[in-house]
Amino acid sequence: xxxxxxxxxxxxxxxxxxxxxxxxxxxxxxxxxxxxxxxxxxxxxxxxxxxxxxxxxxxxxxxxxxxxxxxxxxxxxxxxxxxxxxxxxxxxxxxxxxxxxxxxxxxxxxxxxxxxxxxxxxxxxxxxxxxxxxxxxxxxxxxxxxxxxxxxxxxxxxxxxxxxxxxxxxxxxxxxxxxxxxxxxxxxxxxxxxxxxxxxxxxxxxxxxxxxx
Amino acid sequence: xxxxxxxxxxxxxxxxxxxxxxxxxxxxxxxxxxxxxxxxxxxxxxxxxxxxxxxxxxxxxxxxxxxxxxxxxxxxxxxxxxxxxxxxxxxxxxxxxxxxxxxxxxxxxxxxxxxxxxxxxxxxxxxxxxxxxxxxxxxxxxxxxxxxxxxxxxxxxxxxxxxxxxxxxxxxxxxxxxxxxxxxxxxxxxxxxxxxxxxxxxxxxxxxxxxxx
DNA sequence: GTCAAAACATGAGAAGTCCTCACATTTGCA
DNA sequence: TGCAAATGTGAGGACTTCTCATGTTTTGAC
Numbered sequence: 001x002x003x004x005x006x007x008x009x010x011x012x013x014x015x016x017x018x019x020x021x022x023x024x025x026x027x028x029x030x031x032x033x034x035x036x037x038x039x040x041x042x043x044x045x046x047x048x049x050x051x052x053x054x055x056x057x058x059x060x061x062x063x064x065x066x067x068x069x070x071x072x073x074x075x076x077x078x079x080x081x082x083x084x085x086x087x088x089x090x091x092x093x094x095x096x097x098x099x100x101x102x103x104x105x106x107x108x109x110x111x112x113x114x115x116x117x118x119x120x121x122x123x124x125x126x127x128x129x130x131x132x133x134x135x136x137x138x139x140x141x142x143x144x145x146x147x148x149x150x151x152x153x154x155x156x157x158x159x160x161x162x163x164x165x166x167x168x169x170x171x172x173x174x175x176x177x178x179x180x181x182x183x184x185x186x187x188x189x190x191x192x193x194x195x196x197x198x199x200x201x202x203x204x205x206x207x208x209x210x211x212x213x
Numbered sequence: 214x215x216x217x218x219x220x221x222x223x224x225x226x227x228x229x230x231x232x233x234x235x236x237x238x239x240x241x242x243x244x245x246x247x248x249x250x251x252x253x254x255x256x257x258x259x260x261x262x263x264x265x266x267x268x269x270x271x272x273x274x275x276x277x278x279x280x281x282x283x284x285x286x287x288x289x290x291x292x293x294x295x296x297x298x299x300x301x302x303x304x305x306x307x308x309x310x311x312x313x314x315x316x317x318x319x320x321x322x323x324x325x326x327x328x329x330x331x332x333x334x335x336x337x338x339x340x341x342x343x344x345x346x347x348x349x350x351x352x353x354x355x356x357x358x359x360x361x362x363x364x365x366x367x368x369x370x371x372x373x374x375x376x377x378x379x380x381x382x383x384x385x386x387x388x389x390x391x392x393x394x395x396x397x398x399x400x401x402x403x404x405x406x407x408x409x410x411x412x413x414x415x416x417x418x419x420x421x422x423x424x425x426x
Numbered sequence: 427g428t429c430a431a432a433a434c435a436t437g438a439g440a441a442g443t444c445c446t447c448a449c450a451t452t453t454g455c456a
Numbered sequence: 457t458g459c460a461a462a463t464g465t466g467a468g469g470a471c472t473t474c475t476c477a478t479g480t481t482t483t484g485a486c
Contacts, residue, residue: 171407175411175415190356197384202392209421
């Protein structure tokens with residue numbers, strides 16, 4: 001009872017932490033809250049998601065919601081963390097065994113396709129990463145996630161180009177990764193056909209950067 | 214430049230239009246409102262900007278604010294429109310006379326530098342384009358702006374590569390442009406030194422896409 | 427200059443949001 | 457069994473954004 005912060009602040013506000021659910025009952029309720037939030041985001045977007053609605057749909061009171069999530073953004077962040085954990089495992093697996101240029105080309109191409117399909121199919125993921133800019137902590141999370149993913153790529157690059165400057169490789173990998181996320185966001189915001197073209201163009205561009213050095 | 218998106222979510226609200234200022238007095242007041250909004254965004258970000266504060270700083274009542282701007286986002290959009298108009302003129306001028314590969318390399322490189330410096334120096338611009346995702350109309354504006362800018366690039370490319378598929382050129386130009394905006398956003402959100410490296414890497418990557426075909 | 431109509435200005439308060447807090451209930455465990 | 461810790465509750469506080477009835481200024485036709 002210290003960080004209670006009665007007034008909203010001029011700028012950044014760090015949400016006070018909440019207790020993690022320790023009993024079976026509350027763990028299930030937290031799951032329901034996250035599921036409700038996810039459904040509402042899918043339907044209306046995270047901006048239009050109302051905390052009262054989340055509570056109602058989860059079958060809990062508004063107070064219970066705030067027992068486990070310090071504020072609205074924390075719920076969204078919790079969902080985001082699940083996605084990042086999931087996708088990092090996927091990416092790591094896809095790139096782990098790569099040892100030559102052809103293998104990288106193959107793996108990278110598949111990864112892009114998977115991500116593109118994911119973006120097209122998952123309105124929640126889409127919405128969350130779109131809203132990234134509004135929430136500093138979420139932006140940090142995305143950046144950290146992106147760095148972690150780029151790291152896998154860097155490892156492969158170092159194996160392929162042993163004599164190249166490691167910093168340059170790292171920069172390339174990070175940039176390529178971020179460009180990919182931007183390309184996805186762009187692709188899903190235009191007509192499907194144009195989106196496909198853009199993703200294909202990105203793929204070519206990225207592979208050239210990664211392979212022809 | 215009208216629009217009316219083809220599909221609209223049930224939740225989307227089109228803000229009712231407001232009267233444009235027709236008298237000298239009100240035109241000046243609107244200027245003051247925009248200036249106040251700009252200053253507040255620079256200080257705290259558009260999210261933390263309060264309409265009451267804008268009105269107070271502009272020396273007008275909250276009612277007057279709403280007389281000319283249908284809602285909060287409209288004020289931000291009005292500022293965004295100024296930036297796009299300004300930057301489009303600049304880009305058009307930079308690319309207009311380009312007729313060979315070397316000229317494009319030169320002009321593009323300079324343009325990237327200008328944009329990077331602009332992003333670093335202009336907190337308002339930064340904030341506005343960051344918040345792009347929250348406001349559908351603003352996203353449309355940015356997309357339209359990006360297309361218009363890419364169009365200049367496409368024209369140059371068509372001159373340089375007369376035998377290439379025009380659609381492919383257009384896709385490349387649009388992608389390169391969007392990647393550039395993403396690279397800028399990324400660059401300003403990390404340490405200055407890393408940002409510089411990322412922008413340089415983007416420049417190389419983009420030029421290769423534009424020139425080596 | 428007169429005067430009606432249009433444009434403009436105002437701020438209390440309507441409507442709606444996030445989040446807190448004092449108090450009630452349930453659970454784990456000595 | 458009893459009791460502390462964990463959990464559950466929802467009315468209400470503190471903010472927002474935005475409206476609207478009411479008053480003031482400008483315009484322009486006569």
